[in-house]
Amino acid sequence: KAGVTQTPRYLIKTRGQQVTLSCSPISGHRSVSWYQQTPGQGLQFLFEYFSETQRNKGNFPGRFSGRQFSNSRSEMNVSTLELGDSALYLCASSLAPQEPGNTIYFGEGSWLTVV
Amino acid sequence: DQQVKQNSPSLSVQEGRISILNCDYTNSMFDYFLWYKKYPAEGPTFLISISSIKDKNEDGRFTVFLNKSAKHLSLHIVPSQPGDSAVYFCAASDSGGSNYKLTFGKGTLLTVNP
Numbered sequence: 001k002a003g004v005t006q007t008p009r010y011l012i013k014t015r016g017q018q019v020t021l022s023c024s025p026i027s028g029h030r031s032v033s034w035y036q037q038t039p040g041q042g043l044q045f046l047f048e049y050f051s052e053t054q055r056n057k058g059n060f061p062g063r064f065s066g067r068q069f070s071n072s073r074s075e076m077n078v079s080t081l082e083l084g085d086s087a088l089y090l091c092a093s094s095l096a097p098q099e100p101g102n103t104i105y106f107g108e109g110s111w112l113t114v115v
Numbered sequence: 116d117q118q119v120k121q122n123s124p125s126l127s128v129q130e131g132r133i134s135i136l137n138c139d140y141t142n143s144m145f146d147y148f149l150w151y152k153k154y155p156a157e158g159p160t161f162l163i164s165i166s167s168i169k170d171k172n173e174d175g176r177f178t179v180f181l182n183k184s185a186k187h188l189s190l191h192i193v194p195s196q197p198g199d200s201a202v203y204f205c206a207a208s209d210s211g212g213s214n215y216k217l218t219f220g221k222g223t224l225l226t227v228n229p
Contacts, residue, residue: 106158
């Protein structure tokens with residue numbers, strides 16, 4: 001079955017712009033979480049959505065937001081882009097909310113470059 | 116504050132030898148630990164996990180050891196193969212917390228030389 005699909009894979013934006021990234025989870029998975037990966041900070045948790053509700057949130061400014069639709073697809077939005085937002089944004093899905101023993105499956109990520 | 120630390124950014128080993136990747140954590144509430152492997156241009160994939168009630172978990176060539184008193188875990192790969200070359204992320208969580216989430220380290224790039 002298809003894995004986690006993220007679009008777009010690569011994009012370049014200018015400082016001050018906003019960006020929307022999309023994630024389609026594995027069929028049947030209802031939990032979607034987002035992570036930011038940068039060389040200096042590794043993988044950092046952004047937020048998790050389950051059944052269209054934000055279940056958990058990491059330590060990121062309010063410029064980072066997300067939502068989940070009734071079909072479990074999720075989008076994340078970053079407004080007023082800064083150079084430091086350049087990163088690989090990873091989406092992960094799981095059947096149920098994240099909990100021990102519940103494996104999460106990552107997509108290939110969306111590479112965002114802010115210039 | 117980095118709660119999960121992988122102090123070695125990179126590690127190089129010969130094919131057939133043992134690879135040992137280390138991870139330290141500072142949050143004493145962490146009780147569930149995982150290792151993920153990531154190839155370039157791909158998302159991380161789950162490798163192996165361990166609960167704090169155990170000190171060892173084995174899956175084929177991969178074994179994870181947990182030393183709770185030292186707040187340290189390690190991943191052993193024996194024997195190492197060139198296909199194991201990837202970035203390895205250690206992750207930890209507090210299963211009793213109200214907002215369960217994974218906290219990742221910065222990763223260690225493993226290179227297995229033929």
